[in-house]
Amino acid sequence: MAIERTLILIKPDGVQRGLVGDIVSRFERTGMKIVGLKLMQMTNELAAQHYKDHVSKGFYAGLVKFMTSAPLVALCVEGPKAIENCRKLMGKTFCTDAQAGTIRGDLGVSRGLNLVHGSDGPEAAARELGLFFKPGELLEYSRAIDAWSWNDEDKV
Numbered sequence: 348m349a350i351e352r353t354l355i356l357i358k359p360d361g362v363q364r365g366l367v368g369d370i371v372s373r374f375e376r377t378g379m380k381i382v383g384l385k386l387m388q389m390t391n392e393l394a395a396q397h398y399k400d401h402v403s404k405g406f407y408a409g410l411v412k413f414m415t416s417a418p419l420v421a422l423c424v425e426g427p428k429a430i431e432n433c434r435k436l437m438g439k440t441f442c443t444d445a446q447a448g449t450i451r452g453d454l455g456v457s458r459g460l461n462l463v464h465g466s467d468g469p470e471a472a473a474r475e476l477g478l479f480f481k482p483g484e485l486l487e488y489s490r491a492i493d494a495w496s497w498n499d500e501d502k503v
């Protein structure tokens with residue numbers, strides 16, 4: 348089973364609405380491990396790099412304005428198939444379409460104000476983690492409970 352790392356952002360609406368604890372908990376309680384965590388404000392430069400694939404889209408300007416408007420929380424989450432699992436926990440892009448049980452489905456009612464970002468593949472995860480974290484800011488550590496969260500049998 349591939350152990351992956353992925354970038355999660357709790358967007359400014361999540362911070363403003365006091366949902367940081369709830370959202371972090373949804374990733375944490377799966378057994379995945381938080382290996383990086385910071386409160387920061389996205390600059391226009393960082394937004395341009397992070398959302399470079401969306402630059403030609405009609406919603407790009409509004410997206411950058413939203414993402415730079417107030418602090419966000421950046422997380423690096425590690426675990427088996429972490430990239431796909433985090434996307435599953437987040438739900439569909441627009442909260443209006445996201446299933447109950449997902450972060451966007453449970454906590455949001457908007458389209459663009461959708462609370463979280465999660466990398467959508469291994470290349471994006473590596474690139475995005477490099478934008479938000481310096482190498483020394485992502486830690487390697489074990490927890491006593493790790494063997495009960497994912498273990499060697501997962502490799503079978």
Ligand code: IDP
Binds near residue numbers: 406439441461
């Ligand atoms: P994702 O966050 O589910 O991966 P993307 O298609 O990568 O969705 O879009 C990036 C972000 O841009 C979304 O999370 C959302 O905040 C915003 N966005 C995407 N499409 C629209 C739109 O049509 N209107 C407004 N905002 C949008």
Ligand code: MG
Binds near residue numbers: 465
């Ligand atoms: Mg995306």
